[in-house]
Amino acid sequence: MPTMNEMVDDFLAQKRIGVAGVARDGKSPANAIYKKLKKEGHQVYAINPNADMLEGDKAYANVKSTPEKLDGVVVVTTPEVSKQIVQECAEAGISRVWLHGSFVHGSSVTDEAVQFGQEHHVTVIAGGCPMMYGQNADIFHKGMCWWMKTTGSLPK
Numbered sequence: 307m308p309t310m311n312e313m314v315d316d317f318l319a320q321k322r323i324g325v326a327g328v329a330r331d332g333k334s335p336a337n338a339i340y341k342k343l344k345k346e347g348h349q350v351y352a353i354n355p356n357a358d359m360l361e362g363d364k365a366y367a368n369v370k371s372t373p374e375k376l377d378g379v380v381v382v383t384t385p386e387v388s389k390q391i392v393q394e395c396a397e398a399g400i401s402r403v404w405l406h407g408s409f410v411h412g413s414s415v416t417d418e419a420v421q422f423g424q425e426h427h428v429t430v431i432a433g434g435c436p437m438m439y440g441q442n443a444d445i446f447h448k449g450m451c452w453w454m455k456t457t458g459s460l461p462k
Contacts, residue, residue: 308429310431310434313429313431314431314434314436316402316429317378317402317404317429317431317436318436320348320377320378320402321348321349321377322348322349322351322372322374322375322376322377322378323343323348323349323350323351323376323377323378323379323380324350324351324352324353324366324369324372324376324378324379324380324400325339325340325343325350325351325352325353325379325380325382326353326354326369326379326380326381326382326383326387326391327353327354327381327382327383327406327414328340328352328353328354328357328360328361328365328382329354329360330354330356330357330360332361334382335382335406335435335437336380336382336383336406337360337361338437339380339382339406339435339436339437340352340360340361341361342436342437343380343436344361349374350363351366351372351376352364352365352366353365353366353367353368353369353372353379353391354366354367355367355368368391368394369391369394369395369398369400370394370397370398375398375399375400376395376398376400377400377402378400378401378402378403378404379391379395379400379402379403379404380403380404380406380436381403381404381405381406381414381419382406382414383414384414385413385414385415385416385419387414388405388414388415388416388418388419389416389418389419389422391403391419392405392419392422392423392426392428392430393422393426395423395428396422396423396426396427396428400428401427401428401429402428402429402431403423403428403429403430403431404430404431404434404436405419405420405430405431405432405433406433406434406435407432407433407434407435413433415432415433420432
Protein backbone atom coordinates (compact mmCIF):
# COMPACT_ATOMS: atom_id res chain seq x y z
CA MET A 307 0.00 0.00 0.00
CA PRO A 308 1.52 3.34 -1.01
CA THR A 309 2.01 6.08 1.57
CA MET A 310 0.07 9.34 1.53
CA ASN A 311 3.10 11.20 0.17
CA GLU A 312 3.54 8.64 -2.63
CA MET A 313 -0.15 8.89 -3.58
CA VAL A 314 -0.03 12.70 -3.49
CA ASP A 315 3.14 12.82 -5.62
CA ASP A 316 1.61 10.42 -8.14
CA PHE A 317 -1.69 12.32 -8.25
CA LEU A 318 -0.07 15.73 -8.68
CA ALA A 319 2.26 14.37 -11.40
CA GLN A 320 -0.75 13.80 -13.66
CA LYS A 321 -1.66 16.13 -16.50
CA ARG A 322 -5.46 15.94 -16.90
CA ILE A 323 -7.32 16.46 -13.63
CA GLY A 324 -11.03 16.95 -13.04
CA VAL A 325 -12.30 18.89 -10.05
CA ALA A 326 -15.81 17.87 -9.02
CA GLY A 327 -17.67 20.46 -7.02
CA VAL A 328 -16.43 23.69 -8.60
CA ALA A 329 -19.15 26.17 -7.61
CA ARG A 330 -20.94 28.83 -9.63
CA ASP A 331 -20.46 31.41 -6.88
CA GLY A 332 -16.69 30.80 -6.78
CA LYS A 333 -16.66 30.22 -3.02
CA SER A 334 -16.02 26.47 -2.81
CA PRO A 335 -12.60 25.10 -1.92
CA ALA A 336 -12.98 23.30 -5.27
CA ASN A 337 -12.67 26.65 -7.04
CA ALA A 338 -9.38 27.40 -5.28
CA ILE A 339 -8.09 23.90 -6.06
CA TYR A 340 -9.15 24.28 -9.70
CA LYS A 341 -7.29 27.59 -10.03
CA LYS A 342 -4.17 26.27 -8.26
CA LEU A 343 -3.93 23.18 -10.46
CA LYS A 344 -4.51 25.26 -13.58
CA LYS A 345 -1.82 27.77 -12.53
CA GLU A 346 0.61 24.89 -11.96
CA GLY A 347 0.15 23.77 -15.58
CA HIS A 348 -2.36 20.96 -15.26
CA GLN A 349 -5.11 20.58 -17.84
CA VAL A 350 -8.05 21.03 -15.48
CA TYR A 351 -11.73 20.29 -16.03
CA ALA A 352 -14.49 21.70 -13.83
CA ILE A 353 -17.16 19.10 -13.01
CA ASN A 354 -20.60 20.37 -12.03
CA PRO A 355 -23.87 19.06 -13.49
CA ASN A 356 -25.57 22.42 -12.84
CA ALA A 357 -23.26 24.75 -14.76
CA ASP A 358 -22.13 25.39 -18.32
CA MET A 359 -19.21 27.68 -17.46
CA LEU A 360 -17.08 27.88 -14.31
CA GLU A 361 -14.02 30.00 -13.62
CA GLY A 362 -14.24 31.23 -17.23
CA ASP A 363 -13.98 27.72 -18.67
CA LYS A 364 -16.45 25.18 -20.01
CA ALA A 365 -17.89 22.99 -17.26
CA TYR A 366 -18.77 19.32 -17.60
CA ALA A 367 -21.72 17.45 -16.13
CA ASN A 368 -19.64 14.45 -15.02
CA VAL A 369 -16.24 12.85 -15.42
CA LYS A 370 -17.34 10.90 -18.49
CA SER A 371 -18.31 14.04 -20.42
CA THR A 372 -14.85 15.66 -20.53
CA PRO A 373 -13.27 15.76 -24.01
CA GLU A 374 -10.29 13.70 -22.85
CA LYS A 375 -9.95 10.86 -20.36
CA LEU A 376 -8.93 12.24 -16.99
CA ASP A 377 -5.85 11.02 -15.13
CA GLY A 378 -7.40 11.86 -11.75
CA VAL A 379 -10.33 13.61 -10.10
CA VAL A 380 -10.44 15.74 -6.96
CA VAL A 381 -13.85 15.39 -5.29
CA VAL A 382 -14.97 18.42 -3.30
CA THR A 383 -18.66 17.68 -2.89
CA THR A 384 -21.04 16.67 -0.16
CA PRO A 385 -20.32 13.19 1.19
CA GLU A 386 -23.61 11.97 -0.27
CA VAL A 387 -22.26 12.48 -3.82
CA SER A 388 -18.74 11.10 -3.30
CA LYS A 389 -19.44 7.42 -3.91
CA GLN A 390 -21.32 8.22 -7.11
CA ILE A 391 -18.33 10.17 -8.44
CA VAL A 392 -15.91 7.38 -7.47
CA GLN A 393 -18.21 4.94 -9.32
CA GLU A 394 -18.19 7.18 -12.40
CA CYS A 395 -14.39 7.32 -12.23
CA ALA A 396 -14.12 3.53 -12.05
CA GLU A 397 -16.51 3.16 -15.01
CA ALA A 398 -14.49 5.70 -17.02
CA GLY A 399 -11.18 3.97 -16.24
CA ILE A 400 -9.92 6.82 -14.04
CA SER A 401 -7.62 5.22 -11.48
CA ARG A 402 -6.92 8.16 -9.14
CA VAL A 403 -9.41 9.97 -6.90
CA TRP A 404 -8.74 12.50 -4.17
CA LEU A 405 -11.61 12.88 -1.72
CA HIS A 406 -11.09 16.34 -0.26
CA GLY A 407 -11.29 16.67 3.48
CA SER A 408 -10.31 19.31 5.98
CA PHE A 409 -11.33 20.42 9.44
CA VAL A 410 -12.16 23.85 8.00
CA HIS A 411 -14.40 22.98 5.05
CA GLY A 412 -15.72 19.54 5.93
CA SER A 413 -15.12 16.36 4.06
CA SER A 414 -16.09 14.49 0.93
CA VAL A 415 -14.70 11.29 2.43
CA THR A 416 -17.05 8.40 3.13
CA ASP A 417 -16.20 4.83 4.01
CA GLU A 418 -18.43 3.66 1.14
CA ALA A 419 -16.62 5.79 -1.45
CA VAL A 420 -13.20 4.66 -0.22
CA GLN A 421 -14.23 1.00 -0.12
CA PHE A 422 -15.78 1.15 -3.58
CA GLY A 423 -12.59 2.68 -4.96
CA GLN A 424 -10.40 0.05 -3.34
CA GLU A 425 -12.62 -2.76 -4.65
CA HIS A 426 -12.46 -1.34 -8.18
CA HIS A 427 -8.72 -0.62 -8.43
CA VAL A 428 -9.03 3.13 -7.92
CA THR A 429 -6.35 4.72 -5.76
CA VAL A 430 -8.24 6.89 -3.28
CA ILE A 431 -6.64 9.65 -1.26
CA ALA A 432 -9.11 9.86 1.61
CA GLY A 433 -8.68 13.35 3.02
CA GLY A 434 -6.43 16.32 2.92
CA CYS A 435 -6.30 18.87 0.12
CA PRO A 436 -4.09 19.44 -2.93
CA MET A 437 -3.64 23.01 -1.68
CA MET A 438 -1.51 21.64 1.18
CA TYR A 439 1.14 20.21 -1.13
CA GLY A 440 3.67 21.39 -3.64
CA GLN A 441 5.93 24.36 -3.93
CA ASN A 442 3.00 26.76 -4.22
CA ALA A 443 1.33 25.80 -0.93
CA ASP A 444 0.57 28.92 1.09
CA ILE A 445 1.31 29.27 4.79
CA PHE A 446 -2.31 28.56 5.77
CA HIS A 447 -2.38 25.24 3.90
CA LYS A 448 1.10 24.25 5.11
CA GLY A 449 -0.14 24.90 8.64
CA MET A 450 -3.29 22.88 7.99
CA CYS A 451 -1.17 19.99 6.73
CA TRP A 452 1.03 20.15 9.83
CA TRP A 453 -2.02 20.26 12.11
CA MET A 454 -3.72 17.32 10.38
CA LYS A 455 -0.49 15.28 10.61
CA THR A 456 -0.09 16.22 14.29
CA THR A 457 -3.65 15.30 15.21
CA GLY A 458 -3.64 12.11 13.14
CA SER A 459 -6.48 13.30 10.91
CA LEU A 460 -4.38 13.22 7.71
CA PRO A 461 -4.45 9.85 5.96
CA LYS A 462 -1.19 7.94 6.08
